[in-house]
Amino acid sequence: MAKTAVITGSAQGIGKAIATRLGNDGFNIVISDLQEDKASETVQELKDNGIEAISIPANVSKRDDMFQLVEKAAEAFGSVDVFVNNAGVDQVAPILEVSEDDLNKIFSINVNGTVFGMQAAAEQMKKQGGGKIINACSIAGHKGFSLLGAYSATKFAVRGLTQVAAQELAQDKITVNAYCPGVVGTSMWERIDDKMVDYMGLEKGQAFEKFTNDIALGRSEEPEDVAKFVSYLASEDADYMTGQAILIDGGIVYN
Numbered sequence: 165m166a167k168t169a170v171i172t173g174s175a176q177g178i179g180k181a182i183a184t185r186l187g188n189d190g191f192n193i194v195i196s197d198l199q200e201d202k203a204s205e206t207v208q209e210l211k212d213n214g215i216e217a218i219s220i221p222a223n224v225s226k227r228d229d230m231f232q233l234v235e236k237a238a239e240a241f242g243s244v245d246v247f248v249n250n251a252g253v254d255q256v257a258p259i260l261e262v263s264e265d266d267l268n269k270i271f272s273i274n275v276n277g278t279v280f281g282m283q284a285a286a287e288q289m290k291k292q293g294g295g296k297i298i299n300a301c302s303i304a305g306h307k308g309f310s311l312l313g314a315y316s317a318t319k320f321a322v323r324g325l326t327q328v329a330a331q332e333l334a335q336d337k338i339t340v341n342a343y344c345p346g347v348v349g350t351s352m353w354e355r356i357d358d359k360m361v362d363y364m365g366l367e368k369g370q371a372f373e374k375f376t377n378d379i380a381l382g383r384s385e386e387p388e389d390v391a392k393f394v395s396y397l398a399s400e401d402a403d404y405m406t407g408q409a410i411l412i413d414g415g416i417v418y419n
C-alpha cells in the first residue's frame with residue numbers, strides 16, 4: 165500500500181514543490197492550506213500528473229484543525245506516514261518596532277502550528293507504529309538577520325522543538341527532522357523584499373539581490389532544491405536520522 169504524506173501550507177511555494185516531489189516518489193498526497201481555491205488547483209495539477217492527491221483545508225494555528233486534518237487524512241488513505249509542518253509566515257521589522265500583535269501572530273503560526281502539527285501527527289503515528297515528522301526551519305533559525313527578529317525567534321524555536329520531539333518520540337519509532345532553506349524566490353520573499361527595501365532605503369528587488377549575493381553557489385534557491393532534500397528526509401534512507409535541522413541554503417550559513 166502506498167504511504168501517505170500530509171503537507172501544510174502546500175497550495176503554493178515550497179510546500180507545493182514538496183508535495184509534487186513526494187507525489188512523484190509514490191506517496192499519496194494531502195494538500196492542506198488556508199487558501200482553499202489554490203489548494204484545489206494544486207490537487208488538480210498533481211492528479212493531472214498521475215499523483216493521488218486530495219485537499220483538506222486547515223489553519224495550523226488551530227489545534228483542533230490539526231487533529232481533524234490528520235484524522236481525515238488517515239480516513240481517506242489509511243495512514244499518515246509523513247507529516248510536513250511547512251506552513252509559515254514572515255515578519256519584517258526592527259526589534260524595537262515589533263508589536264504584541266505581530267509577535268502573537270507569527271508565533272501562533274510558525275511555533276504553535278508546528279507544535280499542534282507534531283501532536284496530531286504523533287498521535288496517529290503511534291497507532292501505526294511509527295512515522296516521520298518534518299518541520300520547516302530556515303537559515304534564520306541558525307543565524308539572526310537584521311529586520312527578521314520575530315521570524316528568526318520562531319525558527320530558532322522550531323529547531324529546539326525538533327530536538328525535543330525527536331527525543332520524546334524516538335521510543336514510538338517517530339523521527340523528527342527539519343529543513344532549513346536559504347533564499348527561495350517564493351511569494352514569501354516578495355513580501356520580505358517589499359518591506360526590507362523600505363527600511364533599507366533600497367529599490368524593489370535589491371534586498372533579495374543583497375541576500376542572494378551572499379550565496380556561495382551563486383544563485384537563489386528554487387523550491388525544488390528544498391523538495392529534493394525533503395524527499396530524502398521522508399525516505400527510508402533517513403531512518404537513522406532524527407533531531408536534525410539541516411541547512412539547504414547553497415552556502416550562506418555554516419554550522
Ligand SMILES: NC(=O)C1=CN([C@@H]2O[C@H](COP(=O)(O)OP(=O)(O)OC[C@H]3O[C@@H](n4cnc5c(N)ncnc54)[C@H](O)[C@@H]3O)[C@@H](O)[C@H]2O)C=CC1
Nearest residue numbers: 173177178198223224251252300302345347348350351352
Ligand atoms: N521562501 C524562503 O526563502 C524560505 C522559506 N522558509 C520557510 O518555508 C516555509 C514555506 O515558505 P514559502 O513557500 O516560501 O511561503 P509562501 O508564503 O509562498 O507559502 C506559505 C503557504 O502557507 C500557507 N499558510 C500561511 N498561514 C497558514 C496557516 N495559518 N494555516 C495553513 N496554511 C497557512 C499560505 O496560504 C501559503 O500557501 C515557511 O515555513 C517558511 O518560513 C524557510 C526559509 C526560506
Ligand SMILES: CC(=O)C(C)=O
Nearest residue numbers: 302303304346347348
Ligand atoms: C525567508 C527566510 O527564511 C529567509 C531568511 O530568507
